[in-house]
Amino acid sequence: MIVTRHSAVPVSRSRRRALQWFAAGCGCAVCGSLHATLLDFDLSAVEIASKTWAVLGRSEYFDMDNGGNIVNVAFVEVPDGVVVIDSGPSKRFGDALRLLIEKTVPNKPILRVYNTHHHPDHFLGNQSFDASLIAAPQKVIDNISMEGNDFADNMYRLLGDWMRGTLPVAPTLALDADSEDVGGRTFSLFYLSGHTSSDLVIRDDETGVVFSGDLAFLFRAPTTPHADIAVWRTTLQTLDGIDKSLLLPGHGPSDPNGEAIAQTADYIDWLHGQLSEAVSAGLTMNEAMQLAIPARFEGLGVVRTEYERSVVHLYPALEDSLFPLIQIER
């Protein structure tokens, strides 16, 4: 009894909505090139500091409308070229980003592409750039090598033709220095973790702009598939202590006031507390998913979706720490 995904059952009206991306995905595959011409990222660059541009993604989850454009990437004009921070969710995005950089900073070579961590929206655009210029901590490179293919598979499933031609490309340069000079500009590098097992934070020492990757979110619910909440909490204090003029979070608007760090800390503290209580009360994951989210987090994009995902991510470790070990009779 093998039924292919293309024969996925039609479902009731209320459930149909949940599978809409899927129907749309099939449609694109069938229509092929006709539809492909319509799948175009309308990327624009916002100058958030001198010669520093952010390409701000929507505060959403991956879907067929946004095509995966839910992430912040950035680029900085340095004396001899351009430095790029994260490459986006797909080859299509990476190509669009290259065009945008060429338009914004004409005739300057790209000298460096940093990957802040191994989540698919941050590195699957690597293919559009010269692999010898892509740099990340060794652990990020390992994580991409290990999980990149599975991420890409799932992104194709979620985004269909938006992903056409995308292959995972791991960075080739392993970073370990505290700072590096790129094209006449010094960038400080901070090797942190918590959102994942390796999170790179980059500071442009000239402008004081800090690119936090997904260690900080603003007005968009933090994601937790590889999070260690206790470590992340400590890391946010470290991040807070880094001298900066401005912080660009991985998702959400650029932040001159430290709001992103405070909001992320508040959210993950609450999340940890709420799920610890739920596990201790013996609630099932489904019951925990139905618990209320405090009003102060209502303004965070896709908070209900991310909260429900976090239940699945964080429950097993909480069960390990909160459920007593039982003596077994064999």
Added chain:
Amino acid sequence: MSSGNMSMTPRIVWATLGIRVCTLSVTALKRATALAVLMLSISVSGTSLARELPADPLDSVMWESMANRFMPEGDIVFDDRVKVMAPLFAENQFHVPITIDATELDDVEEIVVVADLNPIPLVLNMRPKAALSYIGLRLKLQQTSPIHVGVRTADGTWRVGYAVVDAAGGGCTAPAAAHGNSNWMKTLGETRALASRADAGTARMTLRMRHPMDTGLAAGIPAFYMNELEVKNNAGEVVAQLDLFEPVSENPTFTLRPKIGEEAETLHVSTRDTEGNVFDFPLSVPAFADL
């Protein structure tokens, strides 16, 4: 089937398949056709007399097969009182949380969970003898699938609830995470559990046991899974019995709500896997007065 004693039935089969039709006389063919029509009408009316299968709100291509295989006999109706809580999409196709609440129904004898599009659809069968008609579990999904939950009440009627879970592929055919560790046998059956009193008449117990729950569908790894779980109370009465099947998640996790008295109670859990390993343990619930 011997050619010397050729009944009509094989001829019908041949006729249907277009094989050796030329060897049948026209009369024989007519007789065969008449008999086929007769047999068809008998079987159709026989089925419809037994029960009418309601249309599936999910329109699952597997609904008829699922109903006939796993909810045999008795009337069958879709019923809102069988609540199936499931996420819209599986964040992890190896551990998809499902909570079933049929506590609004009286006299529940059996709860059956099937994931229609899994290569092995039957997930579990629970008989809540002295427990609420409720269970929390986690299952593996091979792909996006309808989930049907049949609840058989004492009148013999199957009352069905459902959900659809969107999922990435491969939940049933990838090796269990345990096989990443060569020492996994050492922690087989390791159990973490929590039991508490919900109110004067019910407890809530959650247990998680280390077990790979191999489906037999991952290359080179034979089926090996926990297939029985029974809970008894201190008086030795059965609280709940569960038959477990391959799609139950690795490190199976269950939440049950046993009915208990106001005094302190000890719930005795007994499990067994397909290799005959037995894991037993008690869980204490405090007296109502001690709350």
